[in-house]
Amino acid sequence: xxxxxxxxxxxxxxxxxxxxxxxxxxxxxAEVRRLFALADLRLLATFAGAVLLIAGGAAVLDRARHLASxxxxxGLVPGSILFGAGWAICGACPAxxxxxxxxxxxxxxxxxxxxxxGTWLYGPVHRRLFRxxxxxxx
Amino acid sequence: xxxxxxxxxxxxxxxxAGVVLLYRVAAGRYLGVSGFLGRLSGxxxxxxxxxxxxxxxxxxxxxxxxxxxxQAPLAFLVALAAGGLLARIGxxxxxxxxxxxxxxxxxxxGATVLLIGGLLVGFxxxxxxxxxxxxxxSGCGRLDRGSxxxxxxxxxxxxxxxxxxxP
Numbered sequence: 001x002x003x004x005x006x007x008x009x010x011x012x013x014x015x016x017x018x019x020x021x022x023x024x025x026x027x028x029x030a031e032v033r034r035l036f037a038l039a040d041l042r043l044l045a046t047f048a049g050a051v052l053l054i055a056g057g058a059a060v061l062d063r064a065r066h067l068a069s070x071x072x073x074x075g076l077v078p079g080s081i082l083f084g085a086g087w088a089i090c091g092a093c094p095a096x097x098x099x100x101x102x103x104x105x106x107x108x109x110x111x112x113x114x115x116x117x118g119t120w121l122y123g124p125v126h127r128r129l130f131r132x133x134x135x136x137x138x
Numbered sequence: 139x140x141x142x143x144x145x146x147x148x149x150x151x152x153x154x155a156g157v158v159l160l161y162r163v164a165a166g167r168y169l170g171v172s173g174f175l176g177r178l179s180g181x182x183x184x185x186x187x188x189x190x191x192x193x194x195x196x197x198x199x200x201x202x203x204x205x206x207x208x209q210a211p212l213a214f215l216v217a218l219a220a221g222g223l224l225a226r227i228g229x230x231x232x233x234x235x236x237x238x239x240x241x242x243x244x245x246x247x248g249a250t251v252l253l254i255g256g257l258l259v260g261f262x263x264x265x266x267x268x269x270x271x272x273x274x275x276s277g278c279g280r281l282d283r284g285s286x287x288x289x290x291x292x293x294x295x296x297x298x299x300x301x302x303x304x305p
Contacts, residue, residue, distance in 0.1 A: 003207045009164040010206075014214035017157045018221020024150030027222060031144065036300035042147050047274065049151025050158070054279025057159040062280070072284045079265025080273070080288040082258045084295025088303060090255025093270045094263065095171040095218055097256065102222025110249045114256020119175045121257070122264035 018099045027099040029091030036088055075130065090114070158275050165206070168280065170272025171218075172263035174211035266292075 024046055025031040034040040087093055090111045092100060097115060100108035145153075161169045263269040266288050268277055273292075277285020 003210075006165065006206055006210045007213050009161075010210040010214040011217045013157055013161050013164070013169075014217025015221045015224065017154075018218035019225045020145075020150065020153035020157065020221070021218075022222045022225030023145050024153065025144035026150075028144070033300060033304075036296045037304065038297065042144075043150075045147035046145075046150035046154070049148060050154035050275055051278045053151060053155030054158050054275060055281060057155065058162070058279050058281075061159065061162055073267065075265040076267065076284055076288050077291055079262045079267070080291035081262070081295045083262030083266055083269065084292030085299045086255045086258025086260075086262055087270075087292060088255075088296040088299035090252045090259065092256075093171075093259060094175055095269075095271055097259075098171075098215055098218040099222035099225075102219030102224075103226045104223070107248065107252060110252035111256040111259075114253040114258075115175065115260035115263075116179070116256075117253075118257040118260025118262070119172070119264055120179045120260075122261050123179070125261075126265075 017095065018102060021096055021099045022103055027092070027096040027103060027105075029100075032087075032091045032096075086114075086118075154275060155279075158271075158279065165210075168272075168276035170268050170276055171215070172260075172269035172272055174214055175260070176264055177206075177208060177211050178215075262292075 021027050024043075026043060026046075031040070031043060035043040083093075090097070092108065092111050094115055097108050097111040101112060158169050161167075259269070263272075266273065268274075268285065268288060270289075270292075273282075273285040273288040278289050
């Protein structure tokens with residue numbers, strides 16, 4: 001696929017995803033906190049339902065999948081813990097923080113600044129402290 | 139702040155799955171927003187590798203998908219925000235004056251909390267090699283054991299941390 005078509009598809013799917021994330025309430029920090037408080041499981045059902053549907057689709061689309069061992073590296077669990085903590089603290093993940101910004105929740109700019117900084121910071125920290133084999137890059 | 143009624147769970151599920159699978163067909167790889175951010179921040183090959191780009195399941199030859207031009211992830215991220223704006227148009231549309239004011243009022247405590255939360259999200263996602271879309275949707279959808287573990291970890295952690303944050 002040409003670069004231009006990649007660009008078009010990325011723009012379209014980003015728009016569609018952003019729209020949906022907003023309408024389904026994932027960009028609403030209050031709703032997300034209700035999920036974490038286990039007070040309202042609608043978003044969990046949304047997520048689980050999506051995963052099941054994707055699994056069905058992936059099984060068809062990736063028919064020739066290998067049974068290679070899945071990708072495990074030392075950063076997986078600690079990274080996920082840090083991510084989960086941050087998610088609970090700011091009520092957003094990278095995608096929903098962008099959606100929040102588009103919705104007019106301009107305070108999300110702080111969240112995004114943090115996400116950008118954290119994303120960047122990982123580079124030097126990994127090089128200096130971790131240096132584990134995280135597998136081939138993109 | 140959401141003024142519109144939220145979608146039932148099944149509509150959200152269909153929508154998310156539809157986007158992920160359509161992306162898979164269009165781009166030849168799986169979706170992962172933290173991977174897009176990592177790409178734009180210029181992370182190099184030795185960094186934690188986003189799970190969604192793992193080539194193993196894509197073809198018998200397992201050829202890695204052709205590297206996306208950097209403008210594509212950028213377009214996706216910008217479009218996410220545009221999607222949010224689109225969703226707010228109409229009844230309950232964006233109250234931009236109020237929102238601008240909220241940033242200008244500079245509640246420093248609130249801003250610091252968001253900054254710290256965001257820092258953990260950004261750093262943690264890179265360290266884990268994915269986020270809610272990369273590990274949560276794409277990785278779990280592919281039944282990747284690492285992603286299933288990552289997803290279980292971040293949901294559990296979020297629930298636990300939330301306990302301490304609630305008054």
